[in-house]
Every structure is written in C-alpha cells, then in structure tokens.
Amino acid sequence: MTAFTGAFWQSGDTGFADATTTRIFNHRRPSRRPAAVLRAAHIADVMAGVKLAAAEGWQVAIRSGGHSWASWSLREDTLLIDLARFTGKSYDPDDGIVAVGPAARGGLDLDPYLAGHDRFFAVGHSPTVGLGGFLLQGGMGWNCRGWGWAAESIESMDVVTAAGELVRCSETENADLFWAARGSGPGFVGVVTEFRLRTRPRFRELTRSSYVYPAQLAPEVLAWYLTARHDLPPSVELAAVGCTPTGSDHPVLIIDAVSFDGGSASLAALGSCPVVGNALATTVAQPVAFASLNAEQLRGNPEHHRYFADNAFLTGSAAQLVPALVPAFTDLPTAKTFTVLGDFTPLMGRQRPDMALSVQTDLYFAAYVIGETSAEDARCRSWLDGAMQRVAPYSAGCYLGDSDFTVRPDRVMSDAAWSKFQRIRTARDPEGRFPGYLGAPVQ
Numbered sequence: 001m002t003a004f005t006g007a008f009w010q011s012g013d014t015g016f017a018d019a020t021t022t023r024i025f026n027h028r029r030p031s032r033r034p035a036a037v038l039r040a041a042h043i044a045d046v047m048a049g050v051k052l053a054a055a056e057g058w059q060v061a062i063r064s065g066g067h068s069w070a071s072w073s074l075r076e077d078t079l080l081i082d083l084a085r086f087t088g089k090s091y092d093p094d095d096g097i098v099a100v101g102p103a104a105r106g107g108l109d110l111d112p113y114l115a116g117h118d119r120f121f122a123v124g125h126s127p128t129v130g131l132g133g134f135l136l137q138g139g140m141g142w143n144c145r146g147w148g149w150a151a152e153s154i155e156s157m158d159v160v161t162a163a164g165e166l167v168r169c170s171e172t173e174n175a176d177l178f179w180a181a182r183g184s185g186p187g188f189v190g191v192v193t194e195f196r197l198r199t200r201p202r203f204r205e206l207t208r209s210s211y212v213y214p215a216q217l218a219p220e221v222l223a224w225y226l227t228a229r230h231d232l233p234p235s236v237e238l239a240a241v242g243c244t245p246t247g248s249d250h251p252v253l254i255i256d257a258v259s260f261d262g263g264s265a266s267l268a269a270l271g272s273c274p275v276v277g278n279a280l281a282t283t284v285a286q287p288v289a290f291a292s293l294n295a296e297q298l299r300g301n302p303e304h305h306r307y308f309a310d311n312a313f314l315t316g317s318a319a320q321l322v323p324a325l326v327p328a329f330t331d332l333p334t335a336k337t338f339t340v341l342g343d344f345t346p347l348m349g350r351q352r353p354d355m356a357l358s359v360q361t362d363l364y365f366a367a368y369v370i371g372e373t374s375a376e377d378a379r380c381r382s383w384l385d386g387a388m389q390r391v392a393p394y395s396a397g398c399y400l401g402d403s404d405f406t407v408r409p410d411r412v413m414s415d416a417a418w419s420k421f422q423r424i425r426t427a428r429d430p431e432g433r434f435p436g437y438l439g440a441p442v443q
C-alpha cells in the first residue's frame with residue numbers, strides 16, 4: 001500500500017468512521033461510505049492518492065470545507081481525499097492576488113487574513129463555508145448581485161488531474177480545466193489544491209436597511225419587491241427573507257439590503273413599498289459591521305442540525321410568481337427554517353465570462369429547512385417538496401450550491417456549456433476516476 005505523510009484509513013480501521021463524517025456540516029447524513037479516507041498532508045499525498053485509487057479500482061471523492069448540503073464528499077467505492085490541511089494563505093501586494101488552500105473557510109479564515117491587508121474577497125455568506133466547493137460551483141458570495149460570481153475572480157488554480165499529475169489552470173494554461181472549474185462543482189475532474197484569487201480593495205462602509213413585515217402582507221410586499229428590486233444599484237445586496245424571529249411563533253417577511261460603499265442613497269428605493277407603514281420594525285440606512293453580518297449568519301445556520309436545501313432561478317410575471325412563492329414565506333415548517341428571494345438584476349445586462357456556470361436569471365429562490373431531530377425529517381422533506389413544486393414551472397435551472405439532484409434534478413448549464421463540459425470530462429478523465437454529479441441534472 002502507498003505510504004502517505006497524511007493519515008490514511010480503510011473501512012474497518014479504527015478511526016475510519018470518524019474520518020468519513022466528522023467534518024460534514026449537515027447532521028442529516030446519508031449512509032453512503034467511501035472505501036478509504038486519505039487526509040492528505042501535501043500535494044504529493046493527493047497525487048499518490050489519485051494513483052492509488054486507480055490501482056485499487058476506486059473513484060476519487062473530495063472534501064474541502066465539508067459544507068455540501070447533500071454531503072457530496074460521501075460516495076461509495078471511493079478514496080475520499082480530505083483536504084482539511086490545505087488552509088494556507090499568502091497575499092501578494094504587488095498584484096493583489098491571494099493564494100489560498102481549498103479548505104480555508106471564507107469568512108473565518110480568508111476574510112480576517114485579507115482584512116489585515118485592507119483587501120476583500122466575496123466569500124460565502126456563512127463564514128464557515130469552505131472555499132473549495134464554493135468556488136467550483138461558481139460561488140454566490142457577498143454582493144454577488146453587484147460583483148458577479150466569486151469564481152469570476154479566480155486568476156488560476158493548481159489541480160491534480162485524473163492521471164495524478166499536478167497542473168496549473170488559467171485562461172492560458174489548461175484552459176479547458178479552468179473553464180470547467182468555474183461552475184461544474186462536484187462534476188469537476190480534478191482535485192484543486194490551491195486557488196489564486198483576485199482581491200478587491202476592502203469596503204469602507206456597510207449600510208443596511210431592513211423592513212420587517214407581518215407574513216400576512218407577503219402578497220403585497222412580494223408583488224412590490226418583484227418590481228422595486230430593479231431600482232437598486234449594484235452596490236446593494238438585496239433579498240426578501242422569510243423566517244421566524246426568536247421567541248415568536250409567527251413568520252415574518254424581511255426585505256433586507258446591505259450596501260457596500262453605496263451609502264443611504266443606494267437604499268432609498270426600499271422606502272417605496274405601499275404597505276411600509278404596516279412594517280413591524282424598520283432599520284433605515286444604518287451602519288453595520290461585517291462582523292455583525294457574519295455573526296448573524298452563524299446564528300442563522302447553526303451547527304449540529306439537519307438541513308434540507310433546494311433552489312431555483314426563476315422567470316415569470318408577478319401574477320405567476322407571487323402565488324407560487326407566498327406559502328414559502330408565510331408557512332415555515334420549523335422555527336429555524338428560512339427562505340430567500342435574492343435579486344441579481346445588475347448581472348443580467350453584462351457579458352458573463354465564458355465558464356461552466358451558465359444558467360442564471362435575475363431572481364433566485366432558495367429554501368433552507370432546518371430540523372433538529374430525525375423525527376422531523378419527513379415533515380421537512382415534504383414541506384420543501386411542496387415549496388419547490390410550486391415554483392418548478394417557473395424555474396430556468398438551479399445553482400449547484402443549494403441543490404440535491406437525488407431529490408429534485410434541475411438544469412445547471414446551458415446546452416452549449418453542457419456539451420463542452422461532457423467533452424472535457426471525457427478527454428480529461430477517460431476512466432471516470434471522478435464520479436461526477438450525485439444524481440443527474442436535467443440537461
């Protein structure tokens with residue numbers, strides 16, 4: 001058997017059971033298990049691991065931050081390469097690029113490091129999300145509405161291929177892999193061992209407005225939101241959120257907006273809701289610290305819970321969408337469940353970079369159902385199925401990051417992108433070393 005510097009367990013070894021699941025965020029875990037786990041210490045381990053998998057007839061599964069809702073890193077008959085130790089960070093002030101390991105957590109590891117250099121990268125909202133899975137899916141980070149997908153800011157990356165070789169990928173080197181890496185998510189054919197990311201100057205001020213409406217007003221508020229959202233500038237991250245405030249039994253609908261250096265003027269359009277006088281609480285253009293936003297995210301996505309998530313990019317008129325959406329904002333299955341209707345208007349009028357991520361509309365619906373015990377699973381599942389069935393007629397496709405194709409397949413790439421992706425997979429991984437999607441997308 002190959003000698004690794006990192007730890008290696010096979011099924012039956014002491015520690016194998018822990019190694020398979022300990023770093024998985026979602027406590028609703030599948031029964032799938034790998035044949036072996038390699039907690040790689042460095043790139044040579046990853047290369048040797050891919051070669052060992054080939055020799056043993058295993059496929060290769062990968063874990064960076066362990067935050068896939070559907071536990072994609074757990075696949076049968078695989079060597080699970082756990083990149084937990086790949087958390088290095090190195091910023092170069094000459095070109096503004098940070099090199100970072102895929103298991104670094106965006107908000108908890110990368111952001112504080114970049115803050116020390118007065119720089120910013122649009123990491124995932126929940127600070128614990130790993131950069132590996134996040135970036136490969138496209139990455140819906142902070143102010144994705146204005147700045148675009150996080151993957152658009154990847155300068156280059158190092159990848160261990162299906163042949164166990166280390167290559168650099170960028171627009172000019174191994175450009176096919178670079179194209180696929182920005183949006184194919186768990187369909188990607190390689191192990192990314194390092195990303196080099198273009199950072200931006202750190203924002204100077206964050207300004208927030210939020211309007212809390214009683215759930216009964218959801219039809220009026222959502223109808224207004226579907227139009228008013230187009231009037232906010234790209235500096236504003238904007239969402240309608242359905243949730244239940246702590247200590248209350250009643251869901252509320254919050255119109256929540258954070259402006260990155262846009263100041264109060266950028267949020268003015270939010271005051272135009274016809275029922276604004278009936279809001280239960282309002283916060284209008286107040287300064288907010290990034291640390292507070294991170295803390296809110298940690299509270300909203302608690303550890304040790306059982307999650308069900310799904311999503312859809314929507315198209316349709318307000319007359320179609322409002323009735324389809326209202327129940328998902330007024331009737332939540334558990335106290336911790338929340339739903340989001342995010343706006344991406346500014347991204348629609350631009351030329352998106354050519355990359356695997358190729359399905360998007362200006363309206364994103366996602367539901368995060370959060371239970372505490374397995375006894376709640378059936379009710380949570382059934383609620384989410386109902387919510388998604390109502391919006392499915394208006395779905396143009398979904399975002400990989402909040403999807404689970406074993407439950408509800410949807411479209412993830414344009415037809416042209418999907419064909420190109422299949423060609424790259426066949427050429428780069430002829431033996432199918434990387435298992436690809438769990439469940440098949442609709443293509």
Ligand SMILES: Cc1cc2nc3c(=O)[nH]c(=O)nc-3n(C[C@H](O)[C@H](O)[C@H](O)COP(=O)(O)OP(=O)(O)OC[C@H]3O[C@@H](n4cnc5c(N)ncnc54)[C@H](O)[C@@H]3O)c2cc1C
Pocket residue numbers: 025061062063064065066067068069071072073074083102123124125126129130131132133134136137138139140141185186187188190191192193301401402
């Ligand atoms: C609490 C929470 C909040 C979230 N918030 C956001 C958000 O704001 N924005 C957003 O876009 N998404 C968000 N997500 C979704 C999240 O981005 C995805 O689940 C993503 O896959 C997590 O990346 P990870 O590395 O932590 O996951 P992992 O489970 O480790 O990885 C998922 C899969 O991605 C692939 N992969 C990961 N790393 C590599 C690598 N180095 N090389 C090759 N393949 C790899 C593998 O197929 C792997 O199984 C959130 C998820 C959670 C649980």
